[in-house]
Amino acid sequence: MFYRLSGVHHANYVSDSRIFKVPADRNLTAFIFLIGLAAPFIIPSLYLNSYMLPWLIWTAAALGLNLVTGWAGQLHLGYAAVMAVGAYSSIHAARFGVPWEFALIIGGLTSSVIGSLFAFAALRVKGLYLALTTLAMQFVMDWVLTHSPAISGGSHASLQSPTLALLGQEITTDTGFYYVAFGWCVLVTIFMLNLKRTGLGRALVAVREKDFAAAILGVNSFYYKILAFATSSFIAGVSGALLVATFFFLAAPEQFSVAVSIQVLAMVIVGGLGSIIGSYFGVALILLVPGIVNGLVVTLSDGLGTQIDVETLAHIPNAVYGALIVIILLIEPLGLGKLYGNIRDYLMVWPFDQFKK
Amino acid sequence: MKVKQHIKAVAVATALAASATVASAQDKEPIRFGLCFDLSKSYTFISPQVAQAAQDLAMYTNENGGIEGHPVEVIIRDHGNEPQRGVECYEQLKREGVFLFNFLSTPVTNAVLPRAMKDGNVLMQSFVGRGDAVDGEVFEWVFPVGPTYWQQAANDVAFIKGQMGGDLSKAKIGFIYLDYPFGQEPIEILKTLSEKEGFELELYPVPLPGSDQAGAWSKIRRDKPDYVISWLLAGGHVVASKEMRRNRFPIDRYLSVNWLNEVDIANIGAQEAKGILRGTNVAGGQEVPIVKTMLDTYYANGKGSGPESLVRDVYYNTGMAIYSAGFEAARIAITENGWPITPESMKNAYESIENFDGNGIMAPVTVTDKDHGGGGKTRVEQWNGETWVPLTDWSADYLDVVWDVIKHSSATFTVE
Numbered sequence: 071m072f073y074r075l076s077g078v079h080h081a082n083y084v085s086d087s088r089i090f091k092v093p094a095d096r097n098l099t100a101f102i103f104l105i106g107l108a109a110p111f112i113i114p115s116l117y118l119n120s121y122m123l124p125w126l127i128w129t130a131a132a133l134g135l136n137l138v139t140g141w142a143g144q145l146h147l148g149y150a151a152v153m154a155v156g157a158y159s160s161i162h163a164a165r166f167g168v169p170w171e172f173a174l175i176i177g178g179l180t181s182s183v184i185g186s187l188f189a190f191a192a193l194r195v196k197g198l199y200l201a202l203t204t205l206a207m208q209f210v211m212d213w214v215l216t217h218s219p220a221i222s223g224g225s226h227a228s229l230q231s232p233t234l235a236l237l238g239q240e241i242t243t244d245t246g247f248y249y250v251a252f253g254w255c256v257l258v259t260i261f262m263l264n265l266k267r268t269g270l271g272r273a274l275v276a277v278r279e280k281d282f283a284a285a286i287l288g289v290n291s292f293y294y295k296i297l298a299f300a301t302s303s304f305i306a307g308v309s310g311a312l313l314v315a316t317f318f319f320l321a322a323p324e325q326f327s328v329a330v331s332i333q334v335l336a337m338v339i340v341g342g343l344g345s346i347i348g349s350y351f352g353v354a355l356i357l358l359v360p361g362i363v364n365g366l367v368v369t370l371s372d373g374l375g376t377q378i379d380v381e382t383l384a385h386i387p388n389a390v391y392g393a394l395i396v397i398i399l400l401i402e403p404l405g406l407g408k409l410y411g412n413i414r415d416y417l418m419v420w421p422f423d424q425f426k427k
Numbered sequence: 428m429k430v431k432q433h434i435k436a437v438a439v440a441t442a443l444a445a446s447a448t449v450a451s452a453q454d455k456e457p458i459r460f461g462l463c464f465d466l467s468k469s470y471t472f473i474s475p476q477v478a479q480a481a482q483d484l485a486m487y488t489n490e491n492g493g494i495e496g497h498p499v500e501v502i503i504r505d506h507g508n509e510p511q512r513g514v515e516c517y518e519q520l521k522r523e524g525v526f527l528f529n530f531l532s533t534p535v536t537n538a539v540l541p542r543a544m545k546d547g548n549v550l551m552q553s554f555v556g557r558g559d560a561v562d563g564e565v566f567e568w569v570f571p572v573g574p575t576y577w578q579q580a581a582n583d584v585a586f587i588k589g590q591m592g593g594d595l596s597k598a599k600i601g602f603i604y605l606d607y608p609f610g611q612e613p614i615e616i617l618k619t620l621s622e623k624e625g626f627e628l629e630l631y632p633v634p635l636p637g638s639d640q641a642g643a644w645s646k647i648r649r650d651k652p653d654y655v656i657s658w659l660l661a662g663g664h665v666v667a668s669k670e671m672r673r674n675r676f677p678i679d680r681y682l683s684v685n686w687l688n689e690v691d692i693a694n695i696g697a698q699e700a701k702g703i704l705r706g707t708n709v710a711g712g713q714e715v716p717i718v719k720t721m722l723d724t725y726y727a728n729g730k731g732s733g734p735e736s737l738v739r740d741v742y743y744n745t746g747m748a749i750y751s752a753g754f755e756a757a758r759i760a761i762t763e764n765g766w767p768i769t770p771e772s773m774k775n776a777y778e779s780i781e782n783f784d785g786n787g788i789m790a791p792v793t794v795t796d797k798d799h800g801g802g803g804k805t806r807v808e809q810w811n812g813e814t815w816v817p818l819t820d821w822s823a824d825y826l827d828v829v830w831d832v833i834k835h836s837s838a839t840f841t842v843e
Contacts, residue, residue, distance in 0.1 A: 116522050120515040216607045224836055226557040227608040228537045318510060319541035323608070324534035325510055361512050364505055365519075379733050380482075381475045384466035384505035 072417045087267045092418070106252055110245040119244040121358055126248075126255040127313050128357050132337045132349045133258050134305030139335070140344035141271065142298035143278030144193075145201040149306055149334050151211035154326035156181035156307020157314045158221055161321055164232045170315070171236060174308050181307025182300045189299035193292060196281075208328050215323040228322045234315040247316040254312055258305055262346050274298055333357075340395060341405050348407020355406065359394065363387040455493070457500040458757050458768060460485075460750070461525040463516035465508040465532045472661050472690070473742045474531055475733065478503050480746025482732035483721050484754065494754055495761040506530070510538035517542060526770045527753065531555055533609070543568055549773050553749045554685070558612060559836035561800035563778065566837065568770070570777050570799050572752045572792055573708050576684070577829045578803035580613035580656065583682050583706045584620050585824035586807045587654045596625040601652035603643055603659065603667065606632040610658040617656075619828050631655075637663030644670035657683045661691060668695040668703075678702050682807065685709070688741045692810060701812040708790040708805045709748045711741040711815035716786045717751065718744060741815070744788060751785030752792065752801075790821040803829070 073094040080086040090096035110118055135149045160177030164170055192203040215222045223229030234241045234250065241250060265271040273294050276284035281291040314321045333356055341352020364387040371378050378386075402409045462481060464474040478501075485499040493499060502520060506512040513535030517528060528543065529551040530536045536556035543550040550569045552560060558575035560566040574582065588595050602617055604610030614630065621628040629650050631643035637659050644667070647655060655676070659667060664687055671678050679702030692700045705711075713722060718738065725731040726738060737743055760768045760776035777794055780801065784791040792801025803823045808815040 116518050120511075120518040124511050124514075216611070222608075224839060226559070226612060226836070228557055230541070230840060317514070318538045320537060322510075322534055322537045325538070357511065360507065360509075361515050364512075368504065380464075380478050380503045380505075381466050381471070381733075384507075387505070388467055388507070 072420065075418060078418075089263050089267065103256070106256075109252070110248055115244050118248055121361075123244075123248050123251045124313075124317055125353055125358060126251040127309055127317065128334070128337065128353045129350050130251075130255045130258040131306055131309035131313075132334055132341065132353050133262050133346065134302040134309065135334050136338050136341075136344065136346075136349050137262065137265070137274075137305070138298045138302040139338055140342075141265070141274040141278060142295055144295060144298065145197070146204050146299075146302075147201050147328075147331055147335065148188075148204040148207035148211070149302075150326040150328070150330035151208045152181050152185045152303045152306040153310030153313070153330075154211055154215065154321075154323070155184050155310075156303075157310035157321050157326065158215075158229065159307070160311035161229055161231045161314060162221075164315075170234055174311050177311040178304040178307040181310070182304040185303025185306070186296050186300040189296055193295050193299075205328070205331075208331050212323060212327065215326075222323060223321070228320050230320045231314050231318075241316075250316055251312060254308065258309075259346060270294075270297070336395075339405065340398065342407030343405065345405060345407025345411075347410055348405050351406035351410065355395070355398070360387060360391050363390050363394075455497045456767070457498045458494055459500045459502060459523075459525045459527065460753065461516075461520040461528045462501060462503045463506050463513055463520070463528065463530050463535070464503060465535070466503075466505040468508040470508060470532050472688075473686075473745070476737045476740050476742035477531060477746030477749065479731070479733040479737050480743045481750045483725060483738075484717075484747060484750050486732065487721065487724065488754060494758050495766075497761065497766065499754065499757075506532070506535055508532050508535060510534050513539055514542065521546065521548065527551065527757075527773065529749070540566075540569065547770050549770055549777070551749065551753055554745070557836075559833045559840070561798060561803075562833050562837040563794075563796050563799040564837075565840055566799065568774065570756075570794070572749070572777075572780075572794060572799070572801045573789075574803040574805050574823070575800060575829070575833070576609075576612045576658070577616045577832055578800070578823060578826075579684060579706050579805055580616050581620060581825040581829050582803070582805045582823060583656050583807075584617070584624070584626075585822070586682070586706065586819060588624065589819070591653065598624075598626040598654075599629065599650065599652045600626050601629045601631060601647055601650065601655040603631040603633060603640070603647070603655055603657050605637055605659055605663065606634055609660075613656075613658060615832060616825075616829060619832075620825060623825075623828065633659065633663070636660075638666055640666050640670050644674045644676070647676060648674040652680075654680050654682055657681060659683070660686050662694070664691045665694045668699065672699075679704065679809070682706060685745075685805075689739060697810075698812055700810050703810045704818075705808050705810075705815070706805050707741075707808055708803075708821075709741065709745045710788055710817070711744060711808055713739060714814075715744060715747075715788050717747055717788050748785055748789035751788055752780065752783065755780060755783050755785070 073092055075092060078091055109122060113122060131153060135146060138144050138146050156177035159180040160173045163173040163176045168176065188207050192200055195203060216227065236250065241247060273289045276287060276289050277291045277294050284291050310326065318325060337352040337356045338349065340355055342348030367383065367387050371383060398406060460481065462478055464478055465471065466474050481501045485501045488494060489498045502525065504516045506516050513530055517539045526548040528548060530539055533555045536552050540550065540556065547568055552569055552571045553573040556571065558577055560569040560571050561575055587598065587600060591598055617628055629652055631646060633640050633643050657667060664683060667681065668678060671681060678700065682704040685705065685707045687705045713719060722738060726735045731738065756773060756777040757768060759779055760772040763776060764772040778796045780792060780794040782791045782793050790804035790806065794801045804821040806817050806819045806821050808817050
């Protein structure tokens with residue numbers, strides 16, 4: 071009824087390797103893409119620049135982490151540090167006079183090099199040990215940022231980003247910033263959608279499932295792990311640079327602290343490992359829900375005329391938010407992406423599958 | 428000096444009384460202050476006190492006729508010390524017509540500063556954010572009324588110089604600090620002053636969050652500095668006090684940054700802490716007129732904006748100081764340029780605050796279009812076992828050295 075299918079049946083490999091195996095999925099994606107394009111005209115500017123924009127950039131970043139954690143199965147606790155490398159090198163390049171297009175690529179490549187250099191050392195260990203080594207990377211980067219004024223921008227450690235300009239156009243409006251973020255997020259999403267269909271994607275999944283089994287099949291697992299780290303670091307670097315260039319306008323070490331690393335990992339896990347749509351949901355939950363719940367609680371308490379002191383009022387949303395994460399993971403341990411998948415699967419051949427029971 | 432203050436107090440009282448008779452404050456448009464604070468994460472050791480002070484002061488002002496007849500509205504929101512939520516709070520309140528902001532968090536203030544500069548909204552950032560923002564020629568919209576950390580450190584050195592008979596050439600000063608930008612900021616000034624005054628400077632970095640100081644203090648025991656200037660926070664002071672006892676370092680030679688409050692004193696032990704020094708621009712204790720008024724008017728009748736324990740805390744006085752200056756600026760803005768207050772009139776009003784000390788709550792400040800800090804005066808107070816006793820009068824020293832650093836740093840900032 072909703073999907074107008076009686077099931078998904080592939081008759082050949084071409085149909086099996088399509089991005090959208092169900093036409094309704096493709097239509098839905100196209101519809102959402104159009105809404106995204108029209109967002110500046112239909113969404114009030116407050117929501118555009120303080121919800122939509124950070125949401126899209128963080129989604130791109132989370133997709134990058136999902137590549138290494140969800141697809142290649144390598145736990146990464148130093149993702150914010152990689153974002154910091156990209157952000158700082160791009161901004162320094164742009165301040166030096168390099169055009170922003172190249173500055174962003176320089177940021178991505180520097181991240182990529184440092185991220186994979188580190189992975190080269192870190193990947194000699196696996197699992198929790200790898201997680202700890204990546205955490206070490208985060209601390210090294212924090213230390214470097216707080217101890218080198220030349221990088222972090224003076225004794226108070228804040229580095230101002232020059233005005234973003236792409237293709238000869240200076241970008242200064244909310245709409246402009248939004249489209250930059252939207253464009254980057256769409257690019258990363260397209261890359262990730264296609265990754266599933268390529269040999270690289272399949273190799274990564276093989277490495278995730280069992281790296282020595284993959285090696286037996288002729289997949290060089292070390293090489294693919296490094297490749298996953300390098301690619302995800304590139305995405306992280308550009309996302310970090312764009313976050314500063316379009317949202318914060320100056321870089322400070324706290325924007326890329328260990329807490330942020332854990333937050334991105336939470337986005338990926340709550341969203342669902344290896345799920346693209348899940349990353350969108352996960353980022354929305356981790357990044358936006360605290361602010362939204364805070365607003366709701368404040369409105370509610372104002373409306374009811376209650377005399378709650380400000381500190382309690384600030385902690386209620388945190389409790390609600392924490393409970394929300396626990397509840398979601400209890401209902402569906404595989405994350406919000408899977409939750410969406412369940413609903414979709416249920417409706418796929420609805421109502422006729424009811425007869426089977 | 429004393430007479431002058433009395434005259435000023437009387438003048439303020441009459442002004443309030445006069446405006447109370449003119450009109451009741453409630454039927455006029457409010458003056459709105461946006462307080463996007465971290466009430467749930469890292470800054471909770473200070474933000475509730477400051478928020479409560481702002482609420483109390485607004486309540487008191489409104490009950491006494493408001494500011495030139497206009498009521499004050501204090502809007503408090505939580506941003507959890509997350510830059511992204513701070514920006515969200517700023518953008519939301521901005522659209523509701525608020526143009527006076529305070530974020531009370533360095534990361535969040537840093538994230539919002541470029542927006543406030545671009546939009547032309549007044550950013551009150553006493554004690555947080557970048558120090559060079561006192562340079563009013565560059566940071567037009569930022570008002571960090573109070574001393575910068577650079578100025579505080581310079582004043583601390585001047586105090587030590589006074590204690591040592593005006594000669595530092597044989598002195599040895601230790602500097603114990605949290606090893607991240609907050610603690611590192613004064614180093615440059617201290618080095619410059621050490622060259623200028625000829626004292627020996629020893630640096631003792633302590634890793635975050637300041638709970639492990641054993642190495643630093645055993646080094647201090649060997650080096651035997653005459654004074655130790657401390658840039659630690661909250662629990663860091665408690666750990667330092669234990670280490671001082673263990674290493675036999677006299678606590679009355681420990682000169683803290685302004686972040687040392689009654690909670691820390693209680694954790695050290697009120698008697699154990701006897702003699703500890705603190706450089707500050709805010710008068711501590713409950714004998715300050717405005718704090719006494721709040722206690723008598725509201726807390727004695729159980730009508731305060733929060734628990735009374737928070738009032739008996741120097742950070743409450745800090746909040747009073749920040750908002751006394753803010754309300755004074757609003758008053759000047761209305762008397763000079765009339766209603767409605769605009770960001771421009773508020774900025775001009777701030778820049779014409781002259782020798783204002785909020786009836787004794789803080790060091791007298793004179794804000795100008797060049798100096799948004801108001802002169803950077805501080806004094807050193809000593810804990811006597813029960814309350815804070817001022818050892819010196821308000822003063823600011825080595826202004827030329829400090830301003831060299833400020834100018835050097837602010838020159839790198841441009842409005843995009």
